[in-house]
Structure formats: structure tokens, C-alpha cells
Amino acid sequence: MARYELKLPKMGESVAEATITNWLKQVGDSIAADEAVLEIATDKVDSEVPSEVSGTLVEQLFQKDDLVQVGQTIAIIETAGDAPAAAPVAEVAAEVATIEQTVSVAKDLVTAPDFKSSDRFYSPLVKNIAKTEGVSLAELDLIAGSGKDNRVTKDDVLKFIENRKSTPQAQVAAPQVAAAPVVAPVSDAPKAVPVSVNGADEIVEMDRMRKLISGYMVASVQTSAHVQSFIEVDVTNIVKWRDKVKTAFEKREGEKLTFTPIFMEAVAKALKDFPMMNISVEGDYIIKKKNINLGMAAALPNGNLIVPVIKNADQLNLVGMAKAVNDLGNRAKAGKLKPDDTQGGTYTVTNVGTFGSVFGTPIINQPQVGILALGAIRKVPAVIETPEGDFIGIRQKMFLSHSYDHRVVDGALGGSFVKRVADYLEAFDVNRDF
Numbered sequence: 001m002a003r004y005e006l007k008l009p010k011m012g013e014s015v016a017e018a019t020i021t022n023w024l025k026q027v028g029d030s031i032a033a034d035e036a037v038l039e040i041a042t043d044k045v046d047s048e049v050p051s052e053v054s055g056t057l058v059e060q061l062f063q064k065d066d067l068v069q070v071g072q073t074i075a076i077i078e079t080a081g082d083a084p085a086a087a088p089v090a091e092v093a094a095e096v097a098t099i100e101q102t103v104s105v106a107k108d109l110v111t112a113p114d115f116k117s118s119d120r121f122y123s124p125l126v127k128n129i130a131k132t133e134g135v136s137l138a139e140l141d142l143i144a145g146s147g148k149d150n151r152v153t154k155d156d157v158l159k160f161i162e163n164r165k166s167t168p169q170a171q172v173a174a175p176q177v178a179a180a181p182v183v184a185p186v187s188d189a190p191k192a193v194p195v196s197v198n199g200a201d202e203i204v205e206m207d208r209m210r211k212l213i214s215g216y217m218v219a220s221v222q223t224s225a226h227v228q229s230f231i232e233v234d235v236t237n238i239v240k241w242r243d244k245v246k247t248a249f250e251k252r253e254g255e256k257l258t259f260t261p262i263f264m265e266a267v268a269k270a271l272k273d274f275p276m277m278n279i280s281v282e283g284d285y286i287i288k289k290k291n292i293n294l295g296m297a298a299a300l301p302n303g304n305l306i307v308p309v310i311k312n313a314d315q316l317n318l319v320g321m322a323k324a325v326n327d328l329g330n331r332a333k334a335g336k337l338k339p340d341d342t343q344g345g346t347y348t349v350t351n352v353g354t355f356g357s358v359f360g361t362p363i364i365n366q367p368q369v370g371i372l373a374l375g376a377i378r379k380v381p382a383v384i385e386t387p388e389g390d391f392i393g394i395r396q397k398m399f400l401s402h403s404y405d406h407r408v409v410d411g412a413l414g415g416s417f418v419k420r421v422a423d424y425l426e427a428f429d430v431n432r433d434f
Contacts, residue, residue, distance in 0.1 A: 011339035055079035261321035295345035359399035375399035
């Protein structure tokens with residue numbers, strides 16, 4: 001019998017680790033080639049890990065909720081057929097690898113801070129730096145944060161690490177204690193579950209994704225100075241054009257034509273006109289993005305939110321944009337998105353009009369600096385200017401709500417950008433082909 005090592009596959013350029021959420025196969029179970037063995041979760045996407053071979057699962061090297069690095073062996077599958085001549089050596093090597101893996105995991109458990117035991121907020125970036133540099137939670141709690149509400153920033157933790165490298169460990173603790181902010185005592189005990197006072201209320205714990213979303217939203221508000229601009233847009237020509245061509249479009253392309261790709265097309269054009277909206281912020285530096293990658297916020301059936309990304313959106317025509325929007329939307333609803341599908345976004349669009357909202361004030365998707373909310377399209381009475389004079393008519397209108405980071409985007413840029421999107425929509429050519 002031969003032994004096959006099932007490793008955590010690469011899931012995207014920026015994805016380095018994943019959490020095991022469920023073992024679909026147990027030790028002793030038979031596995032067919034391409035059959036899913038376990039379920040994993042990254043920061044935003046849940047997915048399955050299939051086996052490349054047929055055989056029997058003989059070892060699970062990690063348990064549910066364990067964090068696994070890309071490339072690590074997570075299970076051993078015994079396959080049919082004669083083992084190679086060097087099988088004993090291979091088995092010894094496998095045992096050595098298993099021991100090394102166990103040691104590595106133990107080190108991670110010892111050095112990685114348990115942020116759940118702290119009542120203090122730390123951003124995902126600070127957490128990653130602390131984990132990589134071996135900064136304990138006790139040390140983090142002693143850092144006097146320079147951010148809002150004494151929040152520890154990236155610069156704070158990097159400065160602490162630099163000082164620690166140049167100063168003996170025994171001499172570091174005293175001055176830090178003196179400068180430490182007042183924080184609530186840290187308890188290792190789990191937080192108490194709320195109790196229904198009247199006995200009729202239902203207490204429901206957040207699922208993993210909702211906890212992540214909650215953390216991201218709070219971190220975004222604490223990081224960016226949010227400000228909004230609103231503009232009303234006449235989209236009558238777009239509504240008429242879509243009604244005219246949607247049947248022919250679906251027949252020719254095999255895709256439904258919604259309003260979303262039309263709006264995405266206009267946003268991509270506006271981002272080319274205003275490249276300083278297509279940026280991110282890293283400390284005191286602005287990173288101008290070469291590619292225009294549009295995130296499209298999508299609601300999942302369970303009520304959670306996910307933001308798949310249309311890569312190089314400015315290079316797509318309307319047909320390509322419609323196919324990308326439909327593909328990502330359908331796979332999001334089916335839970336089939338890959339981790340890389342949610343990475344690399346440079347600007348985000350969310351359609352609050354789907355739920356009947358006229359406009360909204362969305363929270364910026366960090367580390368981006370802007371997000372556009374599309375309101376519901378409504379028939380409204382409007383003043384129409386003509387050479388013969390003004391008159392009242394029925395028009396299809398909607399609101400665009402632009403939230404942007406006032407640290408780097410002033411009102412002139414934020415307002416001009418959303419106005420340019422509106423101009424593109426109102427100038428839509430009703431005679432264009434698709």
C-alpha cells in the first residue's frame with residue numbers, strides 16, 4: 001500500500017492559511033478521486049479540499065478549528081497498489097515530517113497571541129504582525145496606542161518591535177508598564193452568554209463569518225474618516241434600452257442582462273478618469289493601484305455578506321462585464337467562490353436598491369478608500385427642459401451614495417467622482433449594441 005499526503009492547496013496569491021471547519025471524511029472512510037475530504041475557511045470564503053487520489057483515509061493531522069498553512073500536510077490517504085521499494089524510508093520520512101509538523105504547530109500555539117482573551121480591539125494587520133514577529137498578547141496590551149480610542153496601529157507595533165530588538169528584554173518591561181493605557185483586566189475565562197430576562201428571548205451566537213464581518217466593519221470605521229456624497233441620476237434611457245434588448249441579449253449570450261453590469265461599466269470608466277479614487281492607504285503612504293478591480297457586495301442566503309471581485313473591470317465590454325457579474329453572483333449564492341475571487345479589490349460597489357433602499361451610507365471595504373451604493377430605481381415626477389419650455393414628466397431615477405475616506409479623499413475628489421459616474425449613466429447611448 002502507498003501513502004499519499006493531502007496538502008492544503010494554494011488558494012490565491014494573498015491567501016497563506018485557512019481554518020479547518022469540518023472533516024467530511026473520517027479515519028477509515030473510503031475516498032474517491034476528486035471527492036471532498038474536508039471543508040476549510042479563509043477570512044472570507046468557505047471551500048472544500050478534494051483528494052487527487054482514491055484510497056482510504058488513515059490519518060488526520062489536524063482537528064476542526066485548527067489553523068493550517070498553505071502547503072502543509074493535513075491528512076494521509078492510503079492508496080491501493082504495491083508500495084515502492086523505498087517504502088520503509090518513505091514511511092520514516094513521513095513520521096519525521098509528522099513530528100516536525102507537530103512541533104511547528106506547538107510553536108505556533110505557544111507564540112501566537114490568543115486575541116479572544118483580550119477586551120482590547122486589534123486590527124487584522126496588527127494581529128498578523130504580532131503573530132509573525134512573536135509579540136505576545138501581554139506585550140500588545142502594554143503598548144500605548146496612538147490611534148483613535150488608544151487603538152494600537154501598525155506603526156505602534158512596529159516601533160515596539162524595533163525597540164525590543166535594540167533593548168534587552170529585561171529592560172523593556174518597566175518603562176512600558178508606566179506608559180501603558182488603562183485597559184480592562186484580561187480574563188482567560190470565556191465571556192458569559194447573555195441570559196434572557198423574560199425567558200422568551202432567543203440567544204443566538206454569531207457564526208464565524210458574522211464575527212469576521214463585525215470585526216471588519218468596526219475596524220473600518222475606526223480606521224477611516226467616513227464622509228458621504230449623494231447624487232440623483234436620471235436612468236430613464238438605461239431602463240428603456242435594457243427593456244428593449246434583454247431578451248435578445250439572453251438568447252445570444254445565454255446570460256441575463258441586469259442593471260449591475262451597466263453600472264459597473266460606468267464606475268470603471270470613472271475610476272480611469274479619477275485614478276486617485278483607485279488607491280489604498282498603508283500608514284503614511286498612498287498606494288496607487290495599476291489595475292481596476294471592482295468588488296461587488298453580495299448578500300448570501302444566510303444573510304451574511306461577501307464581496308467577490310471583478311478583476312481588470314475596465315478592460316471588459318458590457319458582455320464580458322455581464323458574464324463576470326453573473327458568474328460571481330451565482331457562485332456566491334451557491335457557496336462556490338474560491339479564496340482568490342475575493343482578493344485584490346481596489347474599489348467596491350454595493351446595490352442597496354435590491355432591498356428597496358433609496359440610498360445608504362455604506363462602510364468602506366478596507367484598505368480601499370471608497371464604496372458606491374446604488375439605490376432603487378423609481379418612477380418619479382421630474383422637470384424636463386426642452387427648447388419649447390419646461391414641463392413635468394415621469395422619469396426613472398435613482399440615488400448614488402458615495403462613501404469615501406476623508407483622510408486622503410477630499411470633498412472635491414469624492415464629489416467629482418460620483419458626478420462623473422452619474423454623467424456616464426445619463427449619457428447612456430440608447431442606440432448602442434451590446
